[in-house]
Amino acid sequence: MRLIQFEDQAGQRRVGVIEGAQVRTLRATSSTRELALAAIRSGHGLVEEVLARGSDAGPDYAGLLQAGRVLPPLDHEDxxxxxxxxxxxxxxxxxxxxxxxxxxxxxxxxxxxxxxxxxxxxxxxxxxxxxxxxxxxxxxxxxxxxxxxxxxxxxxxxxxxxxxxxxxxxxxxxxxxxxxxxxxxxxxxxxxxxxxxxxxxxxxxxxxxxxxxxxxxxxxxxxxxxxxxxxxxxxxxxxxxxxxxxxxxxxxxxxxxxxxxxxxxxxxxxxxxxxxxxxxxxxxxxxxxxxxxxxxxxxxxxxxxxxxxxxxxxxxxxxxxxxxxxxxxxx
Structure with a gap:
């Protein structure tokens, strides 16, 4: 599994799963750090946390890269x-x-x-x-x-x-x-x-x-x-x-x-x-x-x-x- 952090059209931070040329956007997830801490607290791995949250069809990956809307895949708000x-x-x-x-x-x-x-x-x-x-x-x-x-x-x-x-x-x-x-x-x-x-x-x-x-x-x-x-x-x-x-x-x-x-x-x-x-x-x-x-x-x-x-x-x-x-x- 490969994850990215990106900004949507409204400038909001999102986390996505790469599936070929497309991105599936995780539900109710604004950062990889948040996702990881939730997985740690639940006692399971990152993949299990991703699957538990579910995802929706998201933007075209190449378009995100072209627009400069892809963020580093892990960061901290501070x-x-x-x-x-x-x-x-x-x-x-x-x-x-x-x-x-x-x-x-x-x-x-x-x-x-x-x-x-x-x-x-x-x-x-x-x-x-x-x-x-x-x-x-x-x-x-x-x-x-x-x-x-x-x-x-x-x-x-x-x-x-x-x-x-x-x-x-x-x-x-x-x-x-x-x-x-x-x-x-x-x-x-x-x-x-x-x-x-x-x-x-x-x-x-x-x-x-x-x-x-x-x-x-x-x-x-x-x-x-x-x-x-x-x-x-x-x-x-x-x-x-x-x-x-x-x-x-x-x-x-x-x-x-x-x-x-x-x-x-x-x-x-x-x-x-x-x-x-x-x-x-x-x-x-x-x-x-x-x-x-x-x-x-x-x-x-x-x-x-x-x-x-x-x-x-x-x-x-x-x-x-x-x-x-x-x-x-x-x-």
């Missing part, structure tokens, strides 16, 4: 209660991509050694037996729900940014139940938009490089994933393909299990606040930046995988920095 985070060096080949990216600048053997060390820890211990604690992955914070751009929207590129780099990834979508336990609703395609030029300057700038907008969706895929997933990532400029690359995901192409990555995120008590939403990027091994590509405002990113339905498309738009040096007021 963006401060949506945490966006991710893990890196999780996929086979991801360390090689990272090293290639860093080698385009001044070589830093200590940094590259740390990269390969973390990657090897994942290879050796990223898929522990059930109930066991595995190797800890690289982890980063991106922001709260205010940084999420809807499918079809433009990713803002701040004036201080040195790069506008896509990262095609799987995204885990979660709601924290009333009992403080995390519940995975499912997965979506994501573009974990980052600044690779800044990161290349010094690995310790990784935290800065991740503080950018991002996008995921348009669909939430409910249920487990195949072990092998294959998709494509493209950059379009002037309607023509500027760059294209295949990306692989799923546990068969990863050095960490999804369960291990989830454990090392949710082991922190501050991430278990009831009602909160978590959007977690699982990493990638495919970057256009590693091939010397520099995306720019006006370009369009396209990330697609058959198992997730419609592709995720987003443009890039330049934006100003909200404050100037020395503009912080003193009280």
């Amino acid at each position: 963006p401060a209660h949506c945490l966006v985070s991710g893990t890196g060096l999780t996929h086979l080949g991801s360390a090689a991509t990272r090293d290639k990216m860093h080698q385009q600048g001044e070589p830093d053997e200590a940094t590259l050694t740390d990269t390969m060390r973390i990657f090897k820890w994942g290879l050796d211990g990223g898929k522990p037996a059930q109930g066991q604690v595995g190797a800890q992955p690289e982890w980063f914070y991106k922001g709260d729900g205010s940084i999420v751009v809807r499918p079809g929207g433009d990713l803002p590129l701040p004036a201080f940014a040195e790069d506008a780099g896509e990262e095609p990834e799987l995204v885990g979508l979660y709601v924290i139940g009333d009992d403080g336990l995390p519940h995975r609703l499912g997965y979506a395609l994501g573009n974990e938009f980052s600044d690779h030029v800044m990161e290349r300057r010094n690995y310790l700038y990784l935290a800065h490089s991740k503080l950018r907008a991002c996008a995921f969706g348009p669909e939430l895929r409910v249920g487990e994933l195949p072990a092998h997933l294959q998709g494509h990532s493209r950059i379009l400029r002037g309607g023509q393909v500027l760059w294209e690359g295949e990306f692989l995901s799923g546990e068969g192409n990863m050095c960490h299990s999804l369960a291990n990555l989830e454990f090392h995120h949710f082991k922190y008590a501050q991430f278990l606040r009831p009602g909160d939403v978590h959007v977690h990027y699982f990493g990638t091994a495919t970057l256009s930046f590693a091939d010397g590509i520099k995306a720019a405002p006006g370009d369009t990113f396209e990330i697609a995988m058959d198992e997730f339905g419609a592709p995720l498309r987003n443009g890039i738009v330049a934006c100003e920095v909200p404050i100037l040096p020395g503009s912080v007021a003193r009280l």
Whole structure:
């Protein structure tokens, strides 16, 4: 089952089930978060909650996408209660991509050694037996729900940014139940938009490089994933393909299990606040930046995988920095 959130003709939020080219609109449901919390409280799964509510024939899916009325498939009415985070060096080949990216600048053997060390820890211990604690992955914070751009929207590129780099990834979508336990609703395609030029300057700038907008969706895929997933990532400029690359995901192409990555995120008590939403990027091994590509405002990113339905498309738009040096007021 694949779900979307969208705005109807009156601008009201609705939740829909994708059925081919059409959307079936769930009755009396305005958000995926509301739907998930109801399922948790009823003690059953998301699919059962969808079926129990019932649905009616809804709008044409392509028309919704064309009109820009599709929302991210999970959000929170208060963006401060949506945490966006991710893990890196999780996929086979991801360390090689990272090293290639860093080698385009001044070589830093200590940094590259740390990269390969973390990657090897994942290879050796990223898929522990059930109930066991595995190797800890690289982890980063991106922001709260205010940084999420809807499918079809433009990713803002701040004036201080040195790069506008896509990262095609799987995204885990979660709601924290009333009992403080995390519940995975499912997965979506994501573009974990980052600044690779800044990161290349010094690995310790990784935290800065991740503080950018991002996008995921348009669909939430409910249920487990195949072990092998294959998709494509493209950059379009002037309607023509500027760059294209295949990306692989799923546990068969990863050095960490999804369960291990989830454990090392949710082991922190501050991430278990009831009602909160978590959007977690699982990493990638495919970057256009590693091939010397520099995306720019006006370009369009396209990330697609058959198992997730419609592709995720987003443009890039330049934006100003909200404050100037020395503009912080003193009280």
